[in-house]
């Protein structure tokens with residue numbers, strides 16, 4: 472059974488803003504940095520329910536510049552995608568892409584006592600700027616209530632300063 476103590480522990484961990492702490496709580500990306508013009512596998516980790524309430528739906532908004540996205544189906548979960556236009560057309564080695572998956576929605580059931588990962592693959596556009604951050608706003612709908620991980624940190628402010636930060640991916644210069 473999840474006790475109020477565990478919920479309090481999560482809140483305390485958030486308050487302490489330990490950089491390693493948020494890795495096990497909230498909704499977070501396992502790999503937090505990547506380079507432009509490379510493939511990127513986004514592994515969204517769901518660390519807990521809404522309080523003790525089980526998660527029934529996970530919705531992830533795809534940031535501009537993360538293109539040709541394909542979500543991975545999960546056993547026991549229904550998978551839906553919402554497609555739409557990109558802000559601009561991207562040229563890839565194979566084709567020009569002007570639209571694609573903009574939102575991914577998994578529907579199933581995940582107990583607060585359990586942990587799970589929601590995965591998609593795609594390409595980071597070549598014109599993304601090193602030093603910028605792509606945010607993957609994520610909404611977790613539960614049997615009772617919801618968590619909206621959608622806060623975009625102000626420039627220079629760490630995500631840990633926020634109660635419900637959107638999972639972020641830092642764009643870094645490629646290794647030469």
Ligand SMILES: [Cu+2]
Nearest residue numbers: 481496497519
């Ligand atoms: Cu948390």
